[in-house]
Amino acid sequence: MTSLRRSGQVLSGLFILGALLVLVLAAGCTQQNATPPATPQVTTQAPAGMPNPASVYCGDVGGTLEIKKDASGGEYGMCTFANGTSCEEWALFRKEGCKPGVAPAATTAAPAIGMANPASVYCGEAGGKTEIKTDASGGQYGMCTFTNGTSCEEWALFRKEGCKSGVAVQTTAAEGKKMVTLTEADKGKTEDIAQGTRFAVQLKENPTTGFQWNATVSSGLTIQSSDYQQDKAAEGMVGVGGTRTWVVVANDLGTQKFSAVYMRSWEPVTGNETGYSVNVNVVKI
Incomplete structure (x- = not known):
């Protein structure tokens, strides 16, 4: 009897111990792991744009x-x-x-930034002196005045549009003839230019549409100046185009090339843009 009683006590103790173990395990399984506090992410808001x-x-x-x-x-x-x-x-x-x-307010005119105005350069070479005048609307234009009193609008003189210089032009061996001017009609052609002299390229342009000519030259040529002149139009007329003029120096002998592409500066190049090129054969004088 004693043996049976002890055996029962042992079984009872084991049962209680097992129950305690089950409770401990259950408590461990149901306990939530402490979640570490989330580190706030700093979001940098993109600027709305310049x-x-x-x-x-x-x-x-x-x-x-x-x-x-x-x-x-x-x-x-x-x-x-x-x-x-x-x-x-x-x-x-x-x-x-x-x-x-x-x-415009009465201020001192700022010096021109960039390349020289080819019409003003040509005025000086022809023996004239450029005078900047202001029209009724406040716009400025240049008049080329000669010693005999003749006065021409500088761009009309440069383009030979019915206005001639009032003095005999003194030419040198390097400038033995008047500056050659190439236009849209000369696209794809070849022109002989004396080494050390200059020539001009004139193409129609209308910046009001956002388009403009972007010119490049081969290594034997140098673009001396680039200037845009708007065509004359009635007051208040919008969308008026004009002419882009480059003056180029022929430095090195041989075949050289002037090229230009008509495009908007902010648009990608597609290869379908309007282009212009002319070959220049630089020869000895």
Whole structure:
């Protein structure tokens, strides 16, 4: 009997011990692991974008920006002034022949930035002196005046548009003939140019559409100047184009090349752009 009682006590103790182990294990399984506090992620919000410098400049010079669409659905900005003048915003920003239509304040004219004006250069070479004048709307233009009193608008003189210099042009061996001027009609042709002399290339351009010519030359040529001149138009007329003129120096003998592509600067090159090229055969004088 004693043996049976002890055996029962042992079994009872084992049962209690087993029950305690089950409770401990159950408590361990149900206990949630402490979740470490999440480290907040610092999100840097992307800037909304820098303002369009051409649009900002439009407002700075007193204009109002208008967004328009071209025939293909592309958008472009026109900066319109109180007197009705309207300029493509980037042409205005780059000062490519388009000037604000508001009367300028009386300030000292800033020196021109960039290359020399080829019409002014030509005026000096022909024996004249350039005088900057201001028209009724505040726009500036250059008059080339000679010693005999003859006075010509400098670009009319440069393009030989019915205006001739009033003095005999002194030529040298290097400038033995008048500057050769190449145009759209000379596309793909070859022109002989004397070494050390200059020639001009003139192409129609309309910056109000956002398009402009981008010119390159081979290593034996140097672009001396590039200038845009807007065509004359009635007051208030918008979208008026003009002519881009480059003056190029023929440095090295042999076949050289002038090339230009007509495109918008912010658009990718596709290979379908309007192009122009002319071959130049640089020869000894």
